[in-house]
Amino acid sequence: MxxxxxxxxxxxxxxxxxxxxxxxxxxxxxxxxxxxxxxxxxxxxxxxxxxxxxxxxxxxxxxxxxxxxxxxxxxxxxxxxxxxxxxxxxxxxxxxxxxxxxxxxxxxxxxxxxxxxxxxxxxxxxxxxxxxxxxxxxxxxxxxxxxxxxxxxxxxxxxxxxxxxxxxxxxxxxxTLDQKLTAFNLLPETFTMQEIQDLYEAIFDKRFAQNNFPKRILRLNALERLEKKYTGAANKAPYLYRLDRERCNQLLDEDLFLE
Amino acid sequence: MxxxxxxxxxxxxxxxxxxxxxxxxxxxxxxxxxxxxxxxxxxxxxxxxxxxxxxxxxxxxxxxxxxxxxxxxxxxxxxxxxxxxxxxxxxxxxxxxxxxxxxxxxxxxxxxxxxxxxxxxxxxxxxxxxxxxxxxxxxxxxxxxxxxxxxxxxxxxxxxxxxxxxxxxxxxxxxTLDQKLTAFNLLPETFTMQEIQDLYEAIFDKRFAQNNFPKRILRLNALERLEKKYTGAANKAPYLYRLDRERCNQLLDEDLFLE
CATH class of the missing domain: 3.90.79.10 (Nucleoside Triphosphate Pyrophosphohydrolase)
Incomplete structure (x- = not known):
C-alpha cells in the first residue's frame, strides 16, 4: 500500500x-x-x-x-x-x-x-x-x-x-447571512416568506417576530415577488418569491470591492 | 548565517x-x-x-x-x-x-x-x-x-x-463592520457622530447621506451618548459618544454562538 x-x-x-x-x-x-x-x-x-x-x-x-x-x-x-x-x-x-x-x-x-x-x-x-x-x-x-x-x-x-x-x-x-444572501442556497428556486423565516429560525436557532421578519428580508432588496402559491384558498394564499439574481450580484459587489 | x-x-x-x-x-x-x-x-x-x-x-x-x-x-x-x-x-x-x-x-x-x-x-x-x-x-x-x-x-x-x-x-x-463593531477600534475613546461618519466614509470610499447615517449607527445599539463636546458655542455643539462595552460584548455574542 x-x-x-x-x-x-x-x-x-x-x-x-x-x-x-x-x-x-x-x-x-x-x-x-x-x-x-x-x-x-x-x-x-x-x-x-x-x-x-x-x-x-x-x-x-x-x-x-x-x-x-x-x-x-x-x-x-x-x-x-x-x-x-x-x-x-x-x-x-x-x-x-x-x-x-x-x-x-x-x-x-x-x-x-x-x-x-x-x-x-x-x-x-x-x-x-x-x-x-x-x-x-x-x-x-x-x-x-x-x-x-x-x-x-x-x-x-x-x-x-x-x-x-x-x-x-x-x-x-x-x-454574513444577510450580506452574502447565502441562506437562499438552502431553499428551492421559489419559496414563501414563511419558508424563509423557517430557514432563518433554523440557522439562528431562535424565533423571529412574525410581523417584523418580512420587513427585514425585503429590506435586503434581493427578492422578486411572483404569483401567489396555489393552495386552493385564493385569498389566504401566500406569495412566492425568487432571488433576483441580477440585483443580487449587484448587491454583492456593492460596498465590498475596491475595484 | x-x-x-x-x-x-x-x-x-x-x-x-x-x-x-x-x-x-x-x-x-x-x-x-x-x-x-x-x-x-x-x-x-x-x-x-x-x-x-x-x-x-x-x-x-x-x-x-x-x-x-x-x-x-x-x-x-x-x-x-x-x-x-x-x-x-x-x-x-x-x-x-x-x-x-x-x-x-x-x-x-x-x-x-x-x-x-x-x-x-x-x-x-x-x-x-x-x-x-x-x-x-x-x-x-x-x-x-x-x-x-x-x-x-x-x-x-x-x-x-x-x-x-x-x-x-x-x-x-x-x-462585517456593523456586526463586529470593528470600526471603533480606529477611533479614540470618545467621538462625535461626524467622526464616525468620516471613518465609515473612508472605509467604504463613498459618502453617506447626513440625515440617514446617525440612524444607521444608533440602530447598532452599541453606543453610549455622553455630554456635548465643548466647542465654545453650546447650542451647536455635537454630542460625544462612547462604545458601551457591556452592550457590545452582549451584541457580539448574540446570534453568533451555539453555546
Missing part, C-alpha cells in the same frame, strides 16, 4: 469541510463515522496536492462524499493552534483496533512514516458548503463505516476540534 | 499582515520596502514556528513592525492558489542585485536550500489588524529599506498577490 507520506501533498496542512443541508426545518451536517472500532466521527477532510488550489482540494473532498460539485463553498477559518494535533486520537484508535493494526509500527518503514506524518501538527483550513440535500447521494470513502446527516444541534462527539469547527462555520454563516 | 530552511518553521505556510490605521480621514496601510535594488514592496509577513499558534505568529510579526501588541487582529482569508509562488519575484530580485548576491546559489548548500525553500508554493494565512496610528512606532526589520503608511487607495505595486490581499482585507472589514 502506498504510504500517505509519499504522496505529493503539502505537509502539515489539511482541509476540513462542514457540509450543511436543510430539511424538515432543521439545519443538518453530513458526518462520516470511521470504519474502526471505537465510535470515531470526523468531518470530511483531506490534504492538498502540491499543484492543487486549496479551493479545489475542498471541492474534491466535497465531491467524494456528496457526488455534487456546483455548490456554495466558502473558506471561513484556519484552525491554527499548535496543540491541535491528532496524536491522542490516533493512539486511542490504534489501541482499540489492535487486531487490525497488530502493532502497525512494526510493519515497516512505511507505516512508521505514515504515523509520523499524521501525528505532526496540522494547520486546517475550514470550508463550509451549502448543499441541496435532495441532490446529494452521500458516499462513504474507504475509511468510512457510514455517513449520515445529523441535526446541527445533535452532532456526535467528533475527533479533535471538529465540533468546534462546525460551531465556527455556523457563526460565520450567521454573521 | 543560519539557513531559513534549518529553522523550526512549518514549511510552505506563511502569514501576511494587513496593518490598517486611520488618519486625516484616510484609511492607511503600513507597508515596508525591501532593502534591495528594484523597488520591491511587500506586506509584513513571516512564517509559523512548529510550536507556535498561527495567531501568535501574526502577533509576533505585527509587534516587530509596530511595537504594539494589544490590537484588534482577525484572520480573514487563506491565499491558497497553487500558482502564487514567489519564484518570479525572487529571480528578478536576485538579477537586479547581482552585486549583493553575486551568484548566491554558488555560495553553498545553505543558500541553495534557502532558495528552494522560498520558491516553493506557499499557502498564506491573511490577517488584518486595526491599530491606533498614534501608538505605532513603525520599525524596519533587517530586510527593510523603509516602512511607511500609505493611503489604501495609493498603495505601491507590491510583490506577488499582496495588493489583492489588501483588497480582500478591506472587503472583509466592510462586510
Amino acid at each position: 502506498e504510504s500517505v507520506s509519499d504522496k505529493n501533498y503539502i505537509e502539515q496542512v489539511s482541509v476540513e469541510c462542514v457540509i450543511l443541508g436543510y430539511q424538515n426545518r432543521q439545519l443538518k451536517v453530513l458526518v462520516p463515522k470511521l470504519s474502526f472500532k471505537g465510535d470515531f466521527w470526523g468531518l470530511p477532510g483531506g490534504f492538498v496536492y502540491q499543484e492543487e488550489d486549496t479551493d479545489d482540494a475542498a471541492r474534491r473532498i466535497l465531491y467524494a462524499r456528496t457526488g455534487i460539485r456546483d455548490v456554495y463553498l466558502e473558506q471561513f477559518q484556519v484552525m491554527g493552534k499548535a496543540d491541535r494535533n491528532s496524536r491522542a486520537f490516533l493512539d486511542r484508535m490504534i489501541e482499540l483496533n489492535a487486531d487490525i493494526f497488530n502493532n502497525p509500527l512494526a510493519e515497516g518503514e512505511s507505516s512508521r512514516r505514515d504515523y509520523d506524518w499524521f501525528t505532526r501538527r496540522f494547520i486546517s483550513i475550514g470550508y463550509y458548503a451549502l448543499v441541496d440535500m435532495n441532490q446529494v447521494v452521500s458516499q462513504k470513502t474507504d475509511l468510512d463505516a457510514s455517513i449520515e446527516w445529523y441535526p446541527i444541534q445533535e452532532l456526535p462527539q467528533m475527533i479533535m476540534d471538529h465540533n468546534q469547527i462546525v460551531k465556527n462555520a455556523l457563526k460565520t454563516l450567521r454573521l | 543560519e539557513s531559513v530552511s534549518d529553522k523550526n518553521y512549518i514549511e510552505q505556510v506563511s502569514v501576511e499582515c494587513v496593518i490598517l490605521g486611520y488618519q486625516n480621514r484616510q484609511l492607511k496601510v503600513l507597508v515596508p520596502k525591501l532593502s534591495f535594488k528594484g523597488d520591491f514592496w511587500g506586506l509584513p509577513g513571516g512564517f509559523v514556528y512548529q510550536e507556535e499558534d498561527t495567531d501568535d505568529a501574526a502577533r509576533r510579526i505585527l509587534y516587530a513592525r509596530t511595537g504594539i501588541r494589544d490590537v484588534y487582529l482577525e484572520q480573514f482569508q487563506v491565499m491558497g492558489k497553487a500558482d502564487r509562488n514567489s519564484r518570479a519575484f525572487l529571480d528578478r530580485m536576485i538579477e537586479l542585485n547581482a552585486d549583493i548576491f553575486n551568484n548566491p546559489l554558488a555560495e553553498g548548500e545553505s543558500s541553495r536550500r534557502d532558495y528552494d525553500w522560498f520558491t516553493r508554493r506557499f499557502i498564506s494565512i491573511g490577517y488584518y489588524a486595526l491599530v491606533d496610528m498614534n501608538q505605532v512606532v513603525s520599525q524596519k526589520t533587517d530586510l527593510d529599506a523603509s516602512i511607511e503608511w500609505y493611503p489604501i487607495q495609493e498603495l505601491p505595486q507590491m510583490i506577488m498577490d499582496h495588493n489583492q490581499i489588501v483588497k480582500n482585507a478591506l472587503k472583509t472589514l466592510r462586510l
